[in-house]
Amino acid sequence: xxxxxxxxxxxxxxxxxxxxxxxxxxxxxxxxxxxxxxxxxxxxxxxxxxxxxxxxxxxxxxxxxxxxxxxxxxxxxxxxxxxxxxxxxxxxxxxxxxxxxxxxxxxxxxxxxxxxxxxxxxxxxxxxxxxxxxxxxxxxxxxxxxxxxxxxxxxxxxxxxxxxxxxxxxxxxxxxxxxxxxxxxxxxxxxxxxxxxxxxxxxxxxxxxxxxxxxxxxxxxxxxxxxxxxxxxxxxxxxxxxxxxxxxxxxxxxxxxxxxxxxxxxxxxxxxxxxxxxxxxxxxxxxxxxxxxxxxxxxxxxxxxxxxxxxxxxxxxxxxxxxxxxxxxxxxxxxxxxxxxxxxxxxxxxxxxxxxxxxxxxxxxxxxxxxxxxxxxxxxxxxxxxxxxxxxxxxxxxxxxxxxxxxxxxxxxxxxxxxxxxxxxxxxxxxxxxxxxxxxxxxxxxxxxxxxxxxxxxxxxxxxxxxxxxxxxxxxxxxxx
Amino acid sequence: xxxxxxxxxxxxxxxxxxxxxxxxxxxxxxxxxxxxxxxxxxxxxxxxxxxxxxxxxxxxxxxxxxxxxxxxxxxxxxxxxxxxxxxxxxxxxxxxxxxxxxxxxxxxxxxxxxxxxxxxxxxxxxxxxxxxxxxxxxxxxxxxxxxxxxxxxxxxxxxxxxxxxxxxxxxxxxxxxxxxxxxxxxxxxxxxxxxxxxxxxxxxxxxxxxxxxxxxxxxxxxxxxxxxxxxxxxxxxxxxxxxxxxxxxxxxxxxxxxxxxxxxxxxxxxxxxxxxxxxxxxxxxxxxxxxxxxxxxxxxxxxxxxxxxxxxxxxxxxxxxxxxxxxxxxxxxxxxxxxxxxxxxxxxxxxxxxxxxxxxxxxxxxxxxxxxxxxxxxxxxxxxxxxxxxxxxxxxxxx
Numbered sequence: 046x047x048x049x050x051x052x053x054x055x056x057x058x059x060x061x062x063x064x065x066x067x068x069x070x071x072x073x074x075x076x077x078x079x080x081x082x083x084x085x086x087x088x089x090x091x092x093x094x095x096x097x098x099x100x101x102x103x104x105x106x107x108x109x110x111x112x113x114x115x116x117x118x119x120x121x122x123x124x125x126x127x128x129x130x131x132x133x134x135x136x137x138x139x140x141x142x143x144x145x146x147x148x149x150x151x152x153x154x155x156x157x158x159x160x161x162x163x164x165x166x167x168x169x170x171x172x173x174x175x176x177x178x179x180x181x182x183x184x185x186x187x188x189x190x191x192x193x194x195x196x197x198x199x200x201x202x203x204x205x206x207x208x209x210x211x212x213x214x215x216x217x218x219x220x221x222x223x224x225x226x227x228x229x230x231x232x233x234x235x236x237x238x239x240x241x242x243x244x245x246x247x248x249x250x251x252x253x254x255x256x257x258x259x260x261x262x263x264x265x266x267x268x269x270x271x272x273x274x275x276x277x278x279x280x281x282x283x284x285x286x287x288x289x290x291x292x293x294x295x296x297x298x299x300x301x302x303x304x305x306x307x308x309x310x311x312x313x314x315x316x317x318x319x320x321x322x323x324x325x326x327x328x329x330x331x332x333x334x335x336x337x338x339x340x341x342x343x344x345x346x347x348x349x350x351x352x353x354x355x356x357x358x359x360x361x362x363x364x365x366x367x368x369x370x371x372x373x374x375x376x377x378x379x380x381x382x383x384x385x386x387x388x389x390x391x392x393x394x395x396x397x398x399x400x401x402x403x404x405x406x407x408x409x410x411x412x413x414x415x416x417x418x419x420x421x422x423x424x425x426x427x428x429x430x431x432x433x434x435x436x437x438x439x440x441x442x443x444x445x446x447x448x449x450x451x452x453x454x455x456x457x458x459x460x461x462x463x464x465x466x467x468x469x470x471x472x473x474x475x476x477x478x479x480x481x482x483x484x485x486x487x488x489x490x491x492x493x494x495x496x497x498x499x500x501x502x503x504x505x506x507x508x509x510x511x512x513x514x515x516x517x518x519x520x521x522x523x524x525x526x
Numbered sequence: 527x528x529x530x531x532x533x534x535x536x537x538x539x540x541x542x543x544x545x546x547x548x549x550x551x552x553x554x555x556x557x558x559x560x561x562x563x564x565x566x567x568x569x570x571x572x573x574x575x576x577x578x579x580x581x582x583x584x585x586x587x588x589x590x591x592x593x594x595x596x597x598x599x600x601x602x603x604x605x606x607x608x609x610x611x612x613x614x615x616x617x618x619x620x621x622x623x624x625x626x627x628x629x630x631x632x633x634x635x636x637x638x639x640x641x642x643x644x645x646x647x648x649x650x651x652x653x654x655x656x657x658x659x660x661x662x663x664x665x666x667x668x669x670x671x672x673x674x675x676x677x678x679x680x681x682x683x684x685x686x687x688x689x690x691x692x693x694x695x696x697x698x699x700x701x702x703x704x705x706x707x708x709x710x711x712x713x714x715x716x717x718x719x720x721x722x723x724x725x726x727x728x729x730x731x732x733x734x735x736x737x738x739x740x741x742x743x744x745x746x747x748x749x750x751x752x753x754x755x756x757x758x759x760x761x762x763x764x765x766x767x768x769x770x771x772x773x774x775x776x777x778x779x780x781x782x783x784x785x786x787x788x789x790x791x792x793x794x795x796x797x798x799x800x801x802x803x804x805x806x807x808x809x810x811x812x813x814x815x816x817x818x819x820x821x822x823x824x825x826x827x828x829x830x831x832x833x834x835x836x837x838x839x840x841x842x843x844x845x846x847x848x849x850x851x852x853x854x855x856x857x858x859x860x861x862x863x864x865x866x867x868x869x870x871x872x873x874x875x876x877x878x879x880x881x882x883x884x885x886x887x888x889x890x891x892x893x894x895x896x897x898x899x900x901x902x903x904x905x906x907x908x909x910x911x912x913x914x915x916x917x918x919x920x921x922x923x924x925x
Contacts, residue, residue, distance in 0.1 A: 491671020
């Protein structure tokens with residue numbers, strides 16, 4: 046069988062089948078008479094079918110050609126069968142590559158998935174009708190189902206279908222028997238792939254169609270080009286960094302985080318998914334008294350790591366309290382809340398923040414430079430989501446570049462480093478593991494946890510409110526008699 | 527810090543209409559100007575000035591592109607493989623399936639982890655009571671764990687608040703938040719429960735306020751369906767990346783809606799994008815069977831993860847916690863694990879009986895979950911030493 050050079054149909058027919066281009070090149074190589082898989086003639090029910098290959102040979106050929114393991118070759122081979130490039134001769138409904146003497150044949154390029162796309166219902170109806178005539182009404186159950194369905198909704202065209210079917214049946218009779226058998230096998234294989242029986246999946250299933258045809262030439266009107274130009278001018282003015290700098294940063298990131306990655310270093314005490322014991326999660330939770338050594342090491346890596354870990358943030362806030370600069374963190378958190386919060390809450394939050402942090406003489410006044418303060422206060426007249434951005438960035442950088450380093454040198458942190466736990470790795474016996482499995486539970490519901498956190502936050506807010514001296518005098522609490 | 531957006535002025539009076547709006551930082555021939563998105567559009571759609579033709583504009587485009595390429599080439603002084611030589615080699619990885627979750631009656635299309643590291647929400651193509659449409663292609667867990675968002679062919683993104691009562695009818699409290707003109711392909715909550723970022727088949731992405739359903743910002747720039755998006759994990763958290771079927775991955779500024787960077791080296795639709803844990807890079811998975819790593823600071827593609835034996839499209843990717851491993855799920859039912867630095871494949875995992883449609887690593891990196899069109903989800907972990915393989919239907923399934 047000669048196979049002419051294939052057209053480059055990259056994305057012309059089915060955008061998601063772009064990958065099949067490579068598969069088809071591969072299949073062509075497989076059929077090369079000299080270096081491909083060796084086929085032979087096989088006698089099947091009186092007729093002799095040419096070019097039959099067996100599963101084992103196919104697998105061996107894939108392994109040698111692609112230099113992969115048997116398992117992978119097996120998976121790839123099954124893909125080839127599932128897409129219809131190779132079809133099994135005997136158990137025609139099971140589209141898997143079985144690595145033994147099961148017989149297969151290469152599908153003719155006419156029936157390759159991308160060539161005749163999409164498989165039209167009318168063609169299928171004609172095929173079934175023809176089969177019906179041939180088998181004198183004895184179709185396989187799944188075929189019968191499809192047939193009934195098509196008959197129902199293609200009723201108006203049915204005369205045409207039957208006429209076509211009879212014509213093709215008569216034309217088929219003129220052919221020689223071996224050719225007829227081969228053609229029949231090929232067509233049947235094609236339809237198994239495109240119209241699989243119920244409850245089996247077809248590899249042709251690609252999900253949803255894209256809305257916009259990616260192959261359609263983009264109509265470049267002048268505004269589209271203008272926009273591209275605007276983008277390119279802006280891109281040119283952006284400063285980029287040397288590859289060596291940014292790539293070294295990646296390697297550094299990976300190396301420093303190596304010990305924290307559960308896929309690379311076994312977590313202590315044990316990975317909850319393996320041993321079913323949630324001690325690992327409990328030791329790293331937000332409310333634990335003493336954190337693990339690994340967590341503490343992670344906090345040292347960068348300021349962002351410190352405040353992203355809830356337990357770390359708690360520690361940092363403790364340090365800030367000792368330094369009497371807790372208002373910085375409180376402001377940062379309040380600004381974050383406003384930025385990511387609901388639009389309706391913005392006016393109220395901005396008012397609160399202004400009164401608490403920015404107003405001259407405010408109880409928790411933050412120390413930012415005059416210009417930023419001026420800009421922020423002016424912006425607060427008509428508050429919007431990002432009005433505190435400048436101030437927030439200033440405070441964040443202050444904490445990151447100054448407070449963080451003082452935290453690392455502080456006794457609070459050093460003490461924590463000493464006290465941090467190094468939990469011993471779990472060694473469970475089989476019986477204990479089984480007990481763990483039985484005791485599996487989903488843990489506290491996140492809803493409950495969130496409610497707890499909200500309550501804690503409210504309590505902290507109340508505690509942080511400045512003491513109103515007048516009110517206390519009014520209630521005579523300060524009266525020292 | 528990769529995103530320079532935090533240093534720019536992004537809100538204030540527009541240079542052209544003087545109204546207080548979110549501003550884009552644009553340049554007219556090296557002169558910086560701050561325009562709001564409306565004025566930028568007006569500028570782009572202005573009639574052709576005298577002497578300007580479509581051809582001259584296209585020529586200008588070409589020169590700018592060449593100039594950009596030159597500039598970037600100057601900065602490209604080393605390849606990732608060279609720098610990665612210093613990194614030590616990875617040992618043998620032995621992944622095992624720890625849980626197989628069989629609750630769905632049809633293809634699993636999307637999944638997301640809860641911040642408590644144990645719970646998962648997953649969506650599938652079936653006639654569930656809650657969703658009026660079959661294909662639910664995007665789902666996300668809220669950071670607080672109290673709500674989930676999902677959407678798909680109904681063109682909307684709806685938020686469902688979760689409750690402790692198992693029997694409560696979630697559909698009753700459903701809130702429609704996002705409204706697109708075509709199918710919803712991806713959604714994610716930002717740092718709180720109050721905002722959602724969505725991407726749609728109509729080519730746009732948008733930021734919504736959950737409470738009021740108001741559109742806060744929209745992002746236009748893709749010329750075909752937007753298939754995926756991911757929010758940056760950086761300290762400033764102002765950008766996100768989206769990938770579309772026009773083969774481009776664009777980086778956007780959340781505040782102004784400006785497209786700040788664009789990468790178009792893929793040969794086919796981009797099915798999934800994910801940020802590197804440090805926020806300075808992102809990986810993308812595409813139908814051209816490759817996964818690529820793009821460096822945001824150097825503004826270029828740095829690595830391609832592909833093999834001759836992998837011929838089918840990649841549907842989803844995710845990084846491990848340290849960023850050393852890249853897990854990618856493919857349409858040939860396998861999952862390949864790549865070494866990000868060295869560019870080699872570390873492992874190949876089998877087990878699914880149909881395409882792997884979504885793949886995510888848990889928030890603390892202890893395991894990853896893959897959802898597939900064979901109606902199951904599998905949670906897998908590195909299995910050195912202790913532990914046995916246990917396969918049981920899980921109860922940690924919502925959605």
